[in-house]
Amino acid sequence: MDWISITFWLIGTLIVVLGPLILIHELGHYVFAKLAGVRVEEFGFGFPPRLFKLWYGKGYLEIGSTRVIIPPSLRRPSGLEVGAWVDAIxxxxxxxxxxxxxxxxxxxxxxxxxxxxxxVDDGVRMRGEVTLLEPGTLYSLNWLPLGAFVRMTGEDDPSDPRSLAAQPKRWRVAILAAGAVLNIIVAILLSISVYTSGSPEKWAMMRRWP
Structure with a gap:
């Protein structure tokens, strides 16, 4: 086996073995961040650079004092931020x-x-300043197919009430520990599944082996 084949074999092994482990790990962070009310800005499949945006979760914005729900299917235009003026249908x-x-x-x-x-014919037209924006979580597909990542608001800045740093200590610990805990739970479940699905005769022989 030449060095090129070995290199591709190692890369493939890393993707197949580490990819699911990292994905499960990041899912743990993601789920507990959502439970704690932390704003998850992006959940990426793979690692950057970004290949393309898959979809957004449901979000909302306020035009003046009117709250408007942003459906997941709607593309967020560039320049959409608090303080921007928008024309909305x-x-x-x-x-x-x-x-x-x-x-x-x-x-x-x-x-x-x-x-x-x-x-207007197709609804209510609103024009005004965006005073509040929660665009929803961006789900993206990235070039490096190795697991996933979670990007949360304010890991070190508690000024935003929905940032990670602004949460009570118990939630911060839970969010940070959730990835490793979920890895352990999945490993236990897989071990049980492999054990229970194996041949009883083979397991009996292994237990009798000196």
Whole structure:
């Protein structure tokens, strides 16, 4: 076996063995971060550089004082941030909430920044400043196929109430430990599965082996 074959064999082994371990580990962080109310900005399959964005989780924004739900299927335009002016087409739901259908980020230099709310053919048009933004978790696919990663808000900055650093100590410990704990749980479950699915005769022979 030449060195090229050995190199590809080692890379393949790393991907097959370490990939699932890292993915499970990061899932532990992700699940507990969600339970604690920490903002998860991105969950990436593989490691950067990013190949493409898969989808967003459900989010919301506030235009002035009106909250508008951002559905997972809606593409987030560049420049969408708190303080930006937007022109939005929304649809009022039966429960009184507004669901975003289309969104355009306005350019202060060229676009009209007059506050506006009016009925249009396909819903309610709103124009105004974004005062609050929760875009939802970005799920991405990345070039290096080795596990996954979780990007949370504010690991060292407690100024944001939804940052990791702003959570009580018990939640921070739980989030950080969840990855290793989930790895251990999965290892135990796999061991039990392998043991119970094996041939009883073979296990009996192994136990009698001196």
């Amino acid at each position: 929304t649809q009022k739901q039966d429960d009184g909430s507004y669901l975003l259908r289309r969104l355009t980020v306005l350019d202060p230099a060229t676009d009209d920044l007059t506050l506006k709310r009016e009925l």
